[in-house]
Amino acid sequence: PRPILLTRHGESRDNVRGRIGGDTALSDAGEIYAKKLYTFVEKRLKSERAASIWTSTLQRTILTASHIPGFPKIQWRALDEINAGVCDGMTYEEIKKNMPEEYEARKKDKLRYRYPRGESYLDVIQRLEPVIIELERQRAPVVVISHQAVLRALYAYFADRPLKEIPHIEIPLHTIIEIQMGVAGVQEKRYKLMD
Ligand code: G3H
Numbered sequence: 001p002r003p004i005l006l007t008r009h010g011e012s013r014d015n016v017r018g019r020i021g022g023d024t025a026l027s028d029a030g031e032i033y034a035k036k037l038y039t040f041v042e043k044r045l046k047s048e049r050a051a052s053i054w055t056s057t058l059q060r061t062i063l064t065a066s067h068i069p070g071f072p073k074i075q076w077r078a079l080d081e082i083n084a085g086v087c088d089g090m091t092y093e094e095i096k097k098n099m100p101e102e103y104e105a106r107k108k109d110k111l112r113y114r115y116p117r118g119e120s121y122l123d124v125i126q127r128l129e130p131v132i133i134e135l136e137r138q139r140a141p142v143v144v145i146s147h148q149a150v151l152r153a154l155y156a157y158f159a160d161r162p163l164k165e166i167p168h169i170e171i172p173l174h175t176i177i178e179i180q181m182g183v184a185g186v187q188e189k190r191y192k193l194m195d
Contacts, residue, residue, distance in 0.1 A: 002048075002138070002139060002140055002141045002180075002181075003044075003141045003178050003179065003180050004135060004141065004142050004144065004158070004178070004179045004180075004181075005041070005044070005141065005142070005143045005144065005176050005177070005178050005179075006144050006146070006151055006154060006155060006171075006176070006177040006178075006179065007037065007064075007143070007144070007145055007146075007151075007175065007176045007177070008145075008146065008147060008148055008151060008171060008172075008173050008174075008175075009026070009030070009058075009060035009061040009063070009064040009145055009146070009147065010026045010027075010029070010030030010031060010032070010033035010034045010037075010060070010063070010064045010173075010174065011026065011027045011029045011030035011033065011173055011174070012024045012025065012026055012027060012030055012060040013025060013026070013027050014089075015027065015030075015173070017091070018091040018092070018093075019089055019090065019091055020084050020087065020088065020089070020090060020091070020092070021081065021083070021084040021087070021088035021089055022088065022089050023058050023059050023060070024059065024060065025059055025060065025063055026060060026063050026064065029174075029194070030060070030063075030064070031063075032194065033064065033173075033174045033193060033194055034063060034064045034065075034066065034067050035067055036174075036193040036194065037064060037067070037068065037145075037176070037193065038067035038068045038069075040176065040191065040193060041053075041068050041071075041143055042068070042070075045071070045141055045143075048140055048141050049140075050139070050140030051071050051140050051141040051142065051143070052071055052072045052073070052074060052138075052140065052142055052143070053065050053068055053071050053072070053073045053074070053142075053143045053145065054073075054074050054075075054076055054079065054131075054142055054143065054144045054145070054146075055073060055074070055075055055076070055079065055145045055146070056075065056076060056077070056079035056080040056081065056145075056146050056147060056150070057075050057076070057077050057079075057080055058080055058081065058147070061079070061145045061146060061147070062075065064145050065143075065145050068143075071143075076131055078127045078128055078130060078131050079128075079131060079144070079146040079147070079150055080147070080150070081146075081147035081148070081149060081150060082115075082118070082119050082120075082121065082123075082124050082147070082149035082150070083115065083118040083119040083123075084115045084118050084119075085114075085115035085116050085117035085118020085119070086099075086115065086116045086117050086118070087099070087102070087115050087116075087118065088118070102115070102116070110167035110168070111163065111164060111166060111167050121149065121152075121153065121166055121167050124149055124150060124153050125153045125163075125166070128150065128153055128154060128157075131154070132154070132157055148171050149167075151171045151177075152166050152167065152168075152169045152171055153166055155169060155171065155177060155179075156169060158179045158181070158186055159179075159186060159188065160186070172192070174192065174193050174194040175190055175191065175192045175193065176190070176191040176193065177189075177190055178190070178191065
């Protein structure tokens with residue numbers, strides 16, 4: 001069986017400031033993660049010559065992959081973070097204060113709530129379909145470096161978790177979730193590379 005390794009990008013500068021969306025580079029801790037990820041992937045996949053690394057088109061995932069040599073890297077727009085529309089670049093506190101109706105509407109139905117001029121979780125789930133088809137088709141391991149909302153949806157697909165749980169699944173930073181699909185079903189291992 002071939003593994004699929006799911007990970008969020010290393011901590012970004014916007015993560016540190018609590019801002020959602022954006023396209024910032026990595027924080028110092030995020031940089032350290034990128035290096036640890038390289039060591040991990042090199043060891044884990046050294047005999048897997050056909051393996052590939054998939055990222056989003058956002059800097060923080062591309063930079064997280066940048067230390068990993070020797071494998072083809074593919075950028076997918078479909079792996080970009082949920083588009084927060086008019087709220088892009090804001091903190092949750094700012095949304096709560098400046099757009100209380102939006103904040104409440106999202107709290108009430110996080111799965112269906114669509115940011116003005118942005119996306120909902122359902123939109124993200126839909127745009128991931130081609131990625132999932134391609135992942136299912138791969139015979140070699142794939143390392144997917146993406147974002148929290150997107151990985152919630154991808155993980156839920158493989159772990160067979162119900163739709164309504166998706167927006168609330170915990171996908172911690174600096175942790176690799178390894179999914180193995182075998183005849184006996186799906187197996188999962190987690191590797192926490194940093195505290
Ligand atoms: O920047 C967006 C977050 O990764 C998604 O988190 O859907 O829980 O607000 P949230």
